[in-house]
Amino acid sequence: AQKVTQAQTEISVVEKEDVTLDCVYETRDTTYYLFWYKQPPSGELVFLIRRNSFDEQNEISGRYSWNFQKSTSSFNFTITASQVVDSAVYFCALTNSGYALNFGRGTSLLVTP
Amino acid sequence: DTAVSQTPKYLVTQMGNDKSIKCEQNLGHDTMYWYKQDSKKFLKIMFSYNNKELIINETVPNRFSPKSPDKAHLNLHINSLELGDSAVYFCASSFGTGQEKLFFGSGTQLSVL
Numbered sequence: 001a002q003k004v005t006q007a008q009t010e011i012s013v014v015e016k017e018d019v020t021l022d023c024v025y026e027t028r029d030t031t032y033y034l035f036w037y038k039q040p041p042s043g044e045l046v047f048l049i050r051r052n053s054f055d056e057q058n059e060i061s062g063r064y065s066w067n068f069q070k071s072t073s074s075f076n077f078t079i080t081a082s083q084v085v086d087s088a089v090y091f092c093a094l095t096n097s098g099y100a101l102n103f104g105r106g107t108s109l110l111v112t113p
Numbered sequence: 114d115t116a117v118s119q120t121p122k123y124l125v126t127q128m129g130n131d132k133s134i135k136c137e138q139n140l141g142h143d144t145m146y147w148y149k150q151d152s153k154k155f156l157k158i159m160f161s162y163n164n165k166e167l168i169i170n171e172t173v174p175n176r177f178s179p180k181s182p183d184k185a186h187l188n189l190h191i192n193s194l195e196l197g198d199s200a201v202y203f204c205a206s207s208f209g210t211g212q213e214k215l216f217f218g219s220g221t222q223l224s225v226l
Contacts, residue, residue, distance in 0.1 A: 035214065037215075043201070043219065044217060044219050045156075045205075045217040045220075047215065050213075050214050052212075091156065095211045095212055096212075097211075098210065098211055098212075099146075099161040099163065099168045099169050099210055099211040100158040101211055101215065103156040105153070105155055106154050108154075
């Protein structure tokens with residue numbers, strides 16, 4: 001069975017602070033894919049990143065960065081110099097080569113001015 | 114041009130009624146999905162279709178019947194609506210299997226009174 005745990009339910013930071021959203025996953029598959037999605041207050045789901053299990057390179061995209069560590073089964077997401085527009089619910093998700101994404105319960109991030 | 118469009122955006126109805134949600138994608142994807150997001154924001158797969166064929170039916174009550182007339186459409190019909198069906202329903206699509214990123218519709222907020 002696959003499982004994604006996002007232990008942080010809510011995080012509140014002040015603008016310009018750095019914040020890390022944790023994601024821990026469980027799977028017995030050797031081939032799997034990890035994702036992060038953002039759900040702003042408007043409600044849509046926006047894709048942020050996809051990683052396969054054979055690629056442990058960290059990734060940086062502007063103020064966003066991701067740290068994938070198979071040794072700890074973690075795929076953490078860091079926002080540097082947070083902004084009010086980063087306020088959203090962030091979901092980590094996992095799949096093998098199948099047809100369903102298993103989502104974590106999400107972390108609600110509030111960035112205040 | 115909306116990539117994945119679902120209608121209606123809001124649906125308010127009485128218990129026991131039958132309702133449908135329509136979904137269309139213009140991305141040329143061959144896999145489409147229905148996800149349910151409950152009041153606590155938890156996202157769970159309901160169905161996935163590949164080339165109009167049902168691939169996943171994730172222990173969804175028989176009252177929910179998806180229909181895929183072609184690759185670009187995946188509609189969701191719900192019979193005998195119950196209070197517990199109140200949720201946001203997201204349609205999504207992707208290339209190939211679920212290992213690729215999902216493009217989500219904007220969601221349908223269903224409220225059963």
